[in-house]
Amino acid sequence: MAAHATVVGSGPNGLTAAAVLARAGLRVRVLEAADTIGGGVRTEALTLPGFRHDVGSAVHPAALTSPIFRALGLHRVVSWLNPDASYAHPLDRGPAAIAWRDIDRTADDLGPDGRAWLAMTRPLARHINELVTFTGDQLIRMPRHPLTAVRYGLRVLEQGTGLGAASFRTPRAAALLAGAMAHANTWMPSLASAAAGLLLTAQAHAGGWPVPHGGAQTIAEALAADIRAHGGVIETG
Ligand SMILES: Cc1cc2nc3c(=O)[nH]c(=O)nc-3n(C[C@H](O)[C@H](O)[C@H](O)COP(=O)(O)OP(=O)(O)OC[C@H]3O[C@@H](n4cnc5c(N)ncnc54)[C@H](O)[C@@H]3O)c2cc1C
Numbered sequence: 001m002a003a004h005a006t007v008v009g010s011g012p013n014g015l016t017a018a019a020v021l022a023r024a025g026l027r028v029r030v031l032e033a034a035d036t037i038g039g040g041v042r043t044e045a046l047t048l049p050g051f052r053h054d055v056g057s058a059v060h061p062a063a064l065t066s067p068i069f070r071a072l073g074l075h076r077v078v079s080w081l082n083p084d085a086s087y088a089h090p091l092d093r094g095p096a097a098i099a100w101r102d103i104d105r106t107a108d109d110l111g112p113d114g115r116a117w118l119a120m121t122r123p124l125a126r127h128i129n130e131l132v133t134f135t136g137d138q139l140i141r142m143p144r145h146p147l148t149a150v151r152y153g154l155r156v157l158e159q160g161t162g163l164g165a166a167s168f169r170t171p172r173a174a175a176l177l178a179g180a181m182a183h184a185n186t187w188m189p190s191l192a193s194a195a196a197g198l199l200l201t202a203q204a205h206a207g208g209w210p211v212p213h214g215g216a217q218t219i220a221e222a223l224a225a226d227i228r229a230h231g232g233v234i235e236t237g
Helices: 010-021 061-065 067-071 103-109 111-126 128-136 144-161 162-166 172-184 189-207 218-231
Strands: 004-008 029-030 087-088 095-099 234-236
Touching: 004 087, 004 189, 010 029, 010 061, 010 067, 029 087, 029 111, 061 067, 061 189, 087 172, 087 189, 087 218, 095 103, 095 189, 103 111, 111 128, 111 172, 111 234, 128 144, 144 162, 144 189, 172 189, 172 218, 218 234
Parallel strands: 004 029, 029 234
Antiparallel strands: 087 095
């Protein structure tokens, strides 16, 4: 008889865990307190008829590079809209700084800081899978790709401390990195904010910052379909 597993919460992490357990042959039951699944990745009709809004996450740089989403085949099931501009940082004066998916176009736009931007982000974007493996692994183990880990670690030290202030000559390049770092919701500069910002800028130039067609809820629905296809049940409310 198959073992049972109960997963509490149907956010993307709970659903992913449940999908892995269900695929491993366990009889999985997901218990969700809310009336709908998805947690922070829900889409709801909140305003005008025909409009659906993401109530939490909307843009998913990690989704295309996530090893577990790839293993579950989510990149094939969810339809991704991937704009040419991954993200932008508006400034009080002058045009917004834009992180294009095309790294050379970004560097051209940044003018005098283009070379510094390329030096910082290109090696990380080129080795995005190694970087995602490193940042997703337990940190207290020998990195599987030491060169990428060292490159990233040195940049995190640079940008996470006062040293980073000397990296760029213009506010536009500094803002482009700072905006990504701010996603860590912590002190800036700090090692944690630099780690998040550098990963996000690398993803901006590697897979891009895609939006799921139909809203974030489609990620939750795709995971739920996978769970059910492997015999799992989901109870809401
Ligand atoms: C406003 C906002 C914007 C965001 N934007 C982005 C973005 O653009 N891109 C991005 O990648 N990330 C974004 N995030 C972050 C992303 O939403 C979270 O990282 C993600 O939802 C975390 O997933 P989780 O499964 O850990 O938890 P959650 O998504 O929080 O899910 C937890 C679930 O558990 C349920 N639960 C809790 N306690 C119980 C209980 N006792 N019994 C039963 N059920 C329970 C909750 O109801 C909820 O459904 C954003 C978050 C917010 C809030």
